[in-house]
Amino acid sequence: xxxxxxxxxxxxxxxxxxxxxxxxxxxxxxxxxxxxxxxxxxxxxxxxxxxxxxxxxxxxxxxxxxxxxxxxxxxxxxxxxxx
Amino acid sequence: xxxxxxxxxxxxxxxxxxxxxxxxxxxxxxxxxxxxxxxxxxxxxxxxxxxxxxxxxxxxxxxxxxxxxxxxxxxxxxxxxxx
Numbered sequence: 096x097x098x099x100x101x102x103x104x105x106x107x108x109x110x111x112x113x114x115x116x117x118x119x120x121x122x123x124x125x126x127x128x129x130x131x132x133x134x135x136x137x138x139x140x141x142x143x144x145x146x147x148x149x150x151x152x153x154x155x156x157x158x159x160x161x162x163x164x165x166x167x168x169x170x171x172x173x174x175x176x177x178x
Numbered sequence: 179x180x181x182x183x184x185x186x187x188x189x190x191x192x193x194x195x196x197x198x199x200x201x202x203x204x205x206x207x208x209x210x211x212x213x214x215x216x217x218x219x220x221x222x223x224x225x226x227x228x229x230x231x232x233x234x235x236x237x238x239x240x241x242x243x244x245x246x247x248x249x250x251x252x253x254x255x256x257x258x259x260x261x
Contacts, residue, residue, distance in 0.1 A: 101186075104221070105221065105223070118222070118245065121245055122241055122245060125241075125244050127241055129226045129227050129228055129237055130224050130226045130237070130241065131225050131226060131227060132224075132225040133222065133223070133224055134222070134223045135220060136220070136222075137218060137219070137220060137221060138186045138187070138188065138218070138219045138220060138221035139198075139201070139216065139217070139218050139219075140188070140216070140219075141205075141215075141216055142214050142215040142216075143212045143214060144212050144214060145212055154210055154212055154213070158205055158210055158213065161208050162201065162204055162205060162208060163201070
């Protein structure tokens, strides 16, 4: 069966996020002053073939740990849906 | 009230995603061959102060249209939650 994993990889809360800071300033310059904090990470979608949702989740987490996320600087969460 | 907008900005389906292609090949090299397609975009979280959820959603969409997403190459979706 086909599954899609939606993975968010974000910089750790303890770390500065200069890209987010720059976007925050730009939003203020554009008049959107209600925004107080911006953080920017990656969104990865994996389309995969797996026997069931558990296997698909396991594969997605393995992909994050082995390749996609750097645990020193980033956290990840992944959600798997059918199709 | 405080709201958090979770925004995903992804390359359009019609466009090649060389970064995703590279990750797909790397996953195969690492033995995760069940993955068939990878696409990589950005995940942005905005913390903001707004009167209600509708206003927060409007602000987040305005931020996407004015600054965050390039409509020629990207699509975005945003979900707003309290807190």
